[in-house]
Amino acid sequence: MRIGAFSKKHQVTQDAVRFYLEKGLLVAHKRGEQYYFTSSDGEDLETIKMLKGLQFSLSAILELMTLKRLSGEDSALYRQKYLRHLRAQQEEAFAMRKKAESLERILHERIDEVEKEEKKDRVLGIPLEALSILACPACGEKLPLKRGDLVDHMVVEGDFLCGCGYVAKVSAGVFVYEPSVRTKMNCGRKMQTKEEFLQKSSHTYINHLYQTMGLMMERIEEVKKPLPYMMELNNCVGFFLQQYLKELREETTYILVDYDLERILQLKRNLECYAKHEKFLFLCCDYDQLPLKNQSVDLVVDFGMVRNFEKETGKCLLTPVLPLLKEEGDYVGASLYAEVKKSELRPEGKGYEENYLSEKMKAQGLQRIKESALGPAYQENPEDAFLSGKPLYQKVVHGRKSKRSVVLEAI
Template identity: 30%
Template sequence: MKIGDFAKKYGLNITTVRYYVERALLTPERKNNQYVFTPSCMEDMEKILKYKSFRFSLEEIELLFFLEKTTKFRDETVLGIFSRLLKQKQAELEKEEEKIHDTIGELKAEIRSFSQINYELDHSANGIPFTFLPYLACPDCGRPLKLESASISDNKICDGEFLCECGYKNELKDGVILCDGYAEDTPFKAFENIDLVSAVTEELGNEFRTLIDKTYMWMYHQMTDHVDMEGSINIMGGPFSGNYFSRYCQKFSRDAIFIINDPSLKRIRKLQEYMKEFDCQTVYLAGDLNRLPLRENSIDVYLDDFSSNNCIFTYNKSQYDKITPLIRKTGCAVGLFADYRKCPKSLRTFQEDQPDFIPEKMTFAHVKADLLEGGMEIDDQKQIGSTTGKEKQFQRQVGNETIGLMGYRAIK
């Protein structure tokens, strides 16, 4: 039997089989400079798998093989040694079983304590802070917006209508400003899961999640180097953002205002649930970027938490032609960018849900060009790392293609 067939028979890869041969656990014949695996190899392989199931290490299995193959169990002393090794392993496993039993008991107690937690929904009102009103402006003429029919609760504006002399108007409903282009569902069909926490848990692999966490930390440090974290600052994110705000919002000043944009009203409502637990000052803008009612030069920091990638997937361009006019002269953009250059096949699979998507647009060079056109330049960037391709790390991954993550900061 050839090495490929042998590996397939036992659910192994060829590299593992070669490793067993190198360690003389398997002793195949050689024919025409190729390994040929005989029935005795199969017997040995089944023993290796059996001993591994007994939790023996390879070094221990080598010793067991040496004892068996050297004497064929016809020596009383060897039989005693072999029996002692098996009993030692049994004792180890029994001790481990006791620890596992104790741990299971602790887990059961932890589960009981969680089941006794009375999770209560926060029924406090959703609304925008009064201090943000000066930053709202007509997207058509730039005039300040007038608030009418306002409903106020917990020192927040919950409902109302914003009007401009030129005729522009939008509605504030349950703490969400409804802008042009909002809809219940997201236009980014490749990522429809509105529950961002479960999406990351269920749809991303451990390597990719770790890279995201590392990049988030790098982004946070870039912000602390550039802005006064104790001051009153406006921090904007979106559209199609990840979990940065819910992870890091408590590290900012209580005077900070978070402005979150997304075209999907469902997603906005889910974000409201997350952010409410942190009692932050938050403004939600449901709608696309084309006519956001924000004053120019009103944002201190823009956070790109996968927004550039996801805007390119959806619109074949980044968000920065609409975002850069909103950033103050001394403001910055801090973000991450998923590098798909080493996974072209995976990248093309996004066209299944986004048929108009142009894969060639998915480069950081396009993002840099959009920033430059908006009067911003890259001040710092770092390649945080890449996945190994050993396991599936994201939904659209094809084969063992790898994806990288980089962080960047741009200043105005």
């Protein structure tokens, strides 16, 4: 019987038969270039399959097959050796079962822990002490709360009404300026979710972003003064916070901004379920309509939002934001840039220059403390087609607002 018919009869692949021949588990006769198999070879193959099913090692199977050919299956020598291997496998199976039982117990405990974390029954809202930094973005006066429902010293529902006519509300713990509310778009399409971004990106590019945020966290850690109020500027609201959460100082109220109410509510629900920190200020409004007092924020962390804001509005984000930063307050920013030859520069590449963020900071009077670059990395299927196939880097800059800084118009 030739190899094709033999393998088909015994329901194994021809490659498997060749492997067994190569290792000496099968010893079929060869005529010229062709192997011919007998019923005895078939019995050997069935024995091999049976031993493999018992999880015998290749060396153990070879030892038993060799001994079988030497003394036969009915010899005392073969039976003693076979029995020794069976008992060894039995002991291994017992150990594996104990290990599996231990793993099952650990997994069960971990599942219970995660499910309990998901069932946290708490609500986040505007901390009462954070009301002191709210100001009307229209006239600059203190923003009065006309009505408010409180839960654990936080405003979860309420209305703001300024004497100048500005109106906003607190809905589900979020400050909402309704004229600003809209769906977030990017490059003409609804902005992708974190899950969609993850599916389209390689682990190397995700690691590149993770390293960037790690370096930003180091720069924040170098700021030794208290940070009562910290604000994140990010096109994907809370993207930096998700990594920074464990490092967030207990005294810090973390301010999050997005005009897409659905996205900010989704982040808020996630924090309510999993975060231990309780001091957050959720603002659903535009960046040029921030309801915050001048010089109320101690640190601004910016993950690429200066460029995104300019692409969306044509304006410099630092213009409305820097007045909110305290004198000698800190700014930690990251900006993506592409490695492009001058001859290849195109209008669509504006904002992806290496010194883009540094120049914006300089123009706005921010003192540069430290600057670092990370890369290169490549982004698969970027939403901005200009970045496709280009080496990408991140510039991380730590700046500080000088006393009596003059905020300039966009450059």
